[in-house]
Amino acid sequence: xxEPVHDGGCLCGAMRYRAAGTPLRVGLCHCETCRRNTGxxxxxxxxxxxxxxxxxxxxxxxxxxxxxxxxxxxxxxGSPIYADWTNSDELDIFVGTLDxxxxxxxxxxxxxxxxxxxxxxxAGLTCYTRNRT
Numbered sequence: 850x851x852e853p854v855h856d857g858g859c860l861c862g863a864m865r866y867r868a869a870g871t872p873l874r875v876g877l878c879h880c881e882t883c884r885r886n887t888g889x890x891x892x893x894x895x896x897x898x899x900x901x902x903x904x905x906x907x908x909x910x911x912x913x914x915x916x917x918x919x920x921x922x923x924x925x926x927g928s929p930i931y932a933d934w935t936n937s938d939e940l941d942i943f944v945g946t947l948d949x950x951x952x953x954x955x956x957x958x959x960x961x962x963x964x965x966x967x968x969x970x971x972a973g974l975t976c977y978t979r980n981r982t
Contacts, residue, residue: 864907
């Protein structure tokens, strides 16, 4: 059986990547940092191990969003691509940048304390008021 492959890229097409294998988990985040980074009411992420990601073309620029976190984006069009952490071997890939984003289904929500009041809860998801830990 072959391992799943998840290809994706930025809005302008300058940056392409491949995430090989099954993600560790897929979730939604309602924190202020994710809202501001995505320009949306919440972020949707697929969590992969660092070694599962291969940049196929282009490079990312990065912004330090916290002492441990860096947000990687396309320097040409600004599309957010992934976040990485100095204290983890995991990457949070923005699901919206995947060529087939609907193949991955979230199983949890983070920072539900920040969920927009007009956004209904999604049945079946594990909810965390803040982080998972």
